[in-house]
Every structure is written in structure tokens, then in C-alpha cells.
Amino acid sequence: MLERSHPPLLEVDRLSRHFPVRGFLGRRVATLRALDDVSFTMEDGEVLGIVGETGSGKSTLGKTLMGIHAPTAGEVRLGGTRIAAPGLRRAASVRARLQYVYQDPGASLDPRWTLRRSLHEPLRIHTNWSRDRREAKVQEIVAAVDLPRTHLDLYPHEISGGQLRRAGLARILVLNPQLVILDEPTAGLDVSVQAAILALLRELRREFSLTYIVISHDLAVVRSFSDRVAVMYLGRIVEIGPTAEVFGGPRHPYTRSLLAAAPRVGGPRVTESFLLLGEPPDPLQLPWGCRFRTRCRLAMPECGGLAVQLDYEAGHGVACPRWRQWDMGHRPAPPGSEAPWPHR
Ligand SMILES: Nc1ncnc2c1ncn2[C@@H]1O[C@H](COP(=O)(O)OP(=O)(O)OP(=O)(O)O)[C@@H](O)[C@H]1O
Numbered sequence: 001m002l003e004r005s006h007p008p009l010l011e012v013d014r015l016s017r018h019f020p021v022r023g024f025l026g027r028r029v030a031t032l033r034a035l036d037d038v039s040f041t042m043e044d045g046e047v048l049g050i051v052g053e054t055g056s057g058k059s060t061l062g063k064t065l066m067g068i069h070a071p072t073a074g075e076v077r078l079g080g081t082r083i084a085a086p087g088l089r090r091a092a093s094v095r096a097r098l099q100y101v102y103q104d105p106g107a108s109l110d111p112r113w114t115l116r117r118s119l120h121e122p123l124r125i126h127t128n129w130s131r132d133r134r135e136a137k138v139q140e141i142v143a144a145v146d147l148p149r150t151h152l153d154l155y156p157h158e159i160s161g162g163q164l165r166r167a168g169l170a171r172i173l174v175l176n177p178q179l180v181i182l183d184e185p186t187a188g189l190d191v192s193v194q195a196a197i198l199a200l201l202r203e204l205r206r207e208f209s210l211t212y213i214v215i216s217h218d219l220a221v222v223r224s225f226s227d228r229v230a231v232m233y234l235g236r237i238v239e240i241g242p243t244a245e246v247f248g249g250p251r252h253p254y255t256r257s258l259l260a261a262a263p264r265v266g267g268p269r270v271t272e273s274f275l276l277l278g279e280p281p282d283p284l285q286l287p288w289g290c291r292f293r294t295r296c297r298l299a300m301p302e303c304g305g306l307a308v309q310l311d312y313e314a315g316h317g318v319a320c321p322r323w324r325q326w327d328m329g330h331r332p333a334p335p336g337s338e339a340p341w342p343h344r
């Protein structure tokens with residue numbers, strides 16, 4: 001076997017985050033498995049898209065990687081160093097290397113502060129630089145995200161939504177992160193602003209050698225932006241692989257219905273596309289075995305008895321024990337043609 005000379009940038013190893021559900025007198029009555037036994041790796045400079053229905057655990061994954069949530073089990077390594085595991089305290093130096101861009105761009109900026117103060121603040125916390133040195137860095141980053149320098153004296157409510165995104169990006173970039181998690185980077189923006197933000201993100205990736213995890217409802221964004229894509233369903237990754245392969249030849253029945261429900265992945269927003277057959281199960285009472293089997297047209301009794309793991313073939317992983325059988329008769333239609341999923 002080929003020896004690797006260096007570890008991948010990010011290694012996520014059987015990561016779980018469960019939330020206790022409390023009832024009367026704060027007694028723990030159930031456990032919500034928001035993220036359950038998730039593993040994948042990422043190379044330096046890669047863009048990994050994360051898609052899945054609402055509540056599938058995308059943000060929980062991002063926040064657990066970030067250290068906002070402590071993992072319930074499993075671990076995360078960055079450049080070979082363990083940065084997250086149950087009970088592990090994260091070093092400050094590591095905190096700056098990973099940054100999370102919140103879905104709500106206003107959330108990262110204090111409404112009472114000018115942009116200048118918001119951008120100086122992370123540098124004050126993480127460095128011992130002089131004010132002049134910080135100001136030079138802030139000016140450099142503000143130029144990189146294409147914000148007018150005069151905006152540094154404005155407050156968040158005085159700038160537009162698109163500019164707020166740029167300011168949110170500037171706030172994390174001052175710290176020279178390596179891995180940036182973008183949670184719904186284009187949600188709530190109109191199409192032209194979306195395109196400008198995506199173009200900016202591409203440019204920043206090159207300029208600052210960034211690695212991105214992009215969480216999005218918008219399949220078109222993920223398709224155009226990511227090298228690889230991971231599909232999540234109820235806390236698990238059900239499929240992961242090169243973007244062109246996952247979109248062009250999805251292997252998991254869930255991915256298939258997700259894409260089929262998106263009438264035109266190349267078109268405008270497809271937020272409404274996650275309409276699947278039936279309702280998702282109660283997250284507090286997940287089915288045994290494959291969690292998708294209650295909505296899967298191809299489910300067999302055996303799907304309920306297996307701990308379904310991702311089965312990889314040439315870098316494309318799928319967590320369905322039956323995909324090899326059913327894939328034979330369900331070759332994907334070429335892009336742009338009829339949805340491949342058989343309709344009722
Ligand atoms: N802090 C928390 N406490 C308890 N439950 C939580 C917490 N955060 C998330 N959850 C639950 O975990 C599950 C996954 O939530 P998460 O926010 O990760 O989903 P998501 O895929 O990001 O959804 P969306 O697309 O709507 O943003 C949901 O059932 C949610 O209610």
C-alpha cells in the first residue's frame with residue numbers, strides 16, 4: 001500500500017453529538033442523535049459540500065468540528081493533531097485555524113460596534129499586535145473582501161445584506177484560518193448577490209489557501225462550488241463522493257430522491273426541493289439499521305438489521321447495503337433529462 005507522507009488536513013473519525021431531551025424536573029427523557037457516527041477526511045484546499053434536509057445534522061456537524069459543541073463520541077484531527085474528542089479542551093492556537101461563518105451574517109457582528117471594532121476584536125483576542133499592525137491587517141482584509149474602506153466606520157445596520165456577508169468573512173479572515181465552515185453562505189440573498197458572494201469565496205480560497213466546508217440547502221450552489229459532496233440524512237452521511245459523480249450517478253436511494261425532487265439543479269434556488277415521499281421519522285425514535293428505510297422504496301427486511309456503514313468504491317462512499325443490486329436497473333439519466341427517480 002502507498003505510504004502517505006502527511007496526514008489529511010481534516011480527519012473526522014466516528015464523530016457523534018447527541019443532545020439530551022429533558023422532561024419534567026429536567027429529567028433526561030430521550031436522546032436526540034443529531035450527529036451519529038460520522039467519518040470522512042479532507043485534503044488541504046478542498047471544498048466539501050454538505051447537503052440534506054432540514055434537521056439532518058448539517059449545522060451540528062459544522063459546530064462540532066468547530067468546537068462550539070463538544071463531541072459525544074469520536075474525534076477530529078487537524079493536520080494529524082487531535083482537536084476534538086469527548087472531554088478534550090481545544091487550544092487557542094487551534095481555534096483560530098478553524099472558523100465558522102454563521103448562516104445569519106449579523107450574528108457574528110456586534111450591533112453596537114463599528115465594523116472596525118468588530119474586525120479588530122479577534123486580533124486583540126488572538127494576537128498581541130499593536131493597534132497599527134492590527135489596523136494594517138484589517139485594511140488588507142477589507143480590501144480583499146471588496147468592502148469600501150469607509151465602511152469600517154459604519155455599524156452593521158447601516159450596510160446591506162451582501163455587504164454584511166463580506167464583513168462576516170472579513171471577521172474570520174483576519175485570523176488567517178485554514179479551514180472555513182460556511183453555513184448556508186448564500187441563503188437569503190438575491191441571485192445576483194449570491195453569484196457575487198460565490199465568486200468572492202472562490203477568489204478568497206485562492207488568495208488565502210483556504211479549505212471550505214459548505215453547508216447548503218441549495219443543490220445548485222453545492223454542485224457548482226464543491227469538489228466533493230456529502231449527503232446527510234438524520235445525523236448520518238449516507239453518501240459521499242466527487243460532486244460530478246454524486247450528482248450525475250447518485251447511489252443512495254435518498255440522494256436519488258433528493259435530486260429527483262429538485263426539478264432543475266442547474267437553475268435558480270431549489271430550497272423547495274426536499275419534498276420526499278412520506279414524512280421523516282421522529283428524530284427521537286429513529287429506525288434501527290438504515291434510517292432511510294421507512295421512506296425507501298427499495299427497503300428489504302435486512303435493511304433494519306444492519307449497522308449500515310459507508311461502503312467505498314474509488315472514493316465514492318454509499319451507506320446502503322443494496323445499492324449494488326438496485327443500481328444495475330436504475331442507471332441515472334443524463335443531466336438535464338427527466339428525473340431518474342421513478343414517480344408514483
Ligand atoms: N443545541 C441543541 N439542543 C438540542 N437539539 C439540537 C440542538 N441543535 C440542534 N439540535 C437538533 O439536532 C437536529 C439537527 O439539527 P441541525 O441544526 O444540525 O440540522 P440542519 O441539518 O443544520 O438543519 P437546517 O437545514 O434546518 O439548518 C435537529 O433535530 C435539531 O432540533
Ligand SMILES: [Mg+2]
Pocket residue numbers: 058059060
Ligand atoms: Mg443548519
